[in-house]
Amino acid sequence: MLDSALLADLRAARRVVVFTGAGMSAESGIPTFRDRLTGLWARVDPMEIATPRAFRADPQRVWDWHVHLAEAVRAARPNAGHEAIAVLERARLEVTVVTQNIDNLHQRAGSAKVIELHGNLLRLKSFVDEEAAFAAAAPPVICPVCAGYAVWERCDPWAERADLRVIELRAGRVPRCPGCGALLRPDVVWFGEPLAVEMLEAAWNAVEECDALISVGASLEVEPAASLPWRALHRGARVIEVNPAPTALAAHCHASIGAPAAGTLPELFATIWPPL
Ligand SMILES: [Zn+2]
Known part of the structure; x- marks a missing residue:
């Protein structure tokens, strides 16, 4: 699968970034955020309902739609790919998972360092009505409970919102x-919202320092996240893509494996970085 020179380079790596996208979750049976839900919600376009505008207009409807999605997420299980990534941490590597998925499956599988570019569906934060805030022109007031700016600005994605965790x-x-x-x-990035700057910076820093990056199930269509594997490549890191539908990265990276993650990562990682 990998030639010996590449294998040697990978084995010398100390910092590894695993970048995951929707394909990773699809193998656990979770619809992507862009897919329509089933049943009552089949006619609803995610790009219409997963937006600040929709929440402002009808918070209950938007909440109910996310509840339906959360049911699918809670019913899902991490697959062998998630588990292989979590096991990597036992191979004397510094592993950072950068994910576009919002389903918490990397954490459930046991990965310790997960940067969630698009947030986490099962975590809540306060809704900041930016239109109302700008209209009021009031100074920001930070709420001690939700750690969000109660009047305007964005919530801090790293905040420990302990009091909200019970909700x-x-x-x-x-x-x-x-x-x-x-x-x-839900603490997710809705359509029309920017990524949290802190998350993007953390992801970027991990890529700047990595020796190897494995891109798994990511379509690399949505910027700025799509640039991360390319940045690693340009820096000289070893880059491997694992995706049943190879992207433009496949022709440029060091190895491209056109297969799903669950059937590939356990053996791939055990070959390169066997657990100690
Ligand atoms: Zn609050």
């Missing part, structure tokens, strides 16, 4: 932050 994305009325009264929403 879950479940059927029922949209909950509110007990501190500031803001409506709560």
Whole structure:
């Protein structure tokens, strides 16, 4: 699968970034954020409902749609690919998972360092109504409970929102932050929203320092995340793509494996970086 020179380079690597996209979750049976849901929600376009505008107009409807998605996420299990990535940490490597997925499956599989570029569906944060904030022209007030800016600006993605952790994305009325009264929403990046700058910086820093990057199930169509594997390549890191539908990266990276992650990563990683 890999020639001996590449294998030697990979074995000398100390810092590894595993970059994962929708294909990784699809193998666990989770629809991508762009896919329509089933049943009652089949007619609803995700790009119409997963937006700040839709939440502002009808928070309950948007909440209910995410509840339906969360049911699929909770019912799913990490697959052999997620597990192989988690096991990598036992091979004396510094592993950073950078994911575009919002389903928490890397953490459930046991990965310790996961940068969630698009957030996490099962975590909540307060909804910041930027239109209202700008209209009020009030200075920012940081809510001590949700750690979000109760009046404007974005929530801090690294905040430890401990008091919100007991509130879950479940059927029922949209909950509110007990501190500031803001409506709560899933901590995901909706259509029309920018990625959290802190997450993107953390991902970028991991790529700047890595010796190898494995891109798994990522279509590399959505910027700025799509640039991460290319940046690693230009820096001189070893780059491997694992994707049943190889992208433009395949022709430029050091190895391209046109296969799903669950059937590939366990053997691939055990060959390159056997657990100690
Ligand atoms: Zn609050």
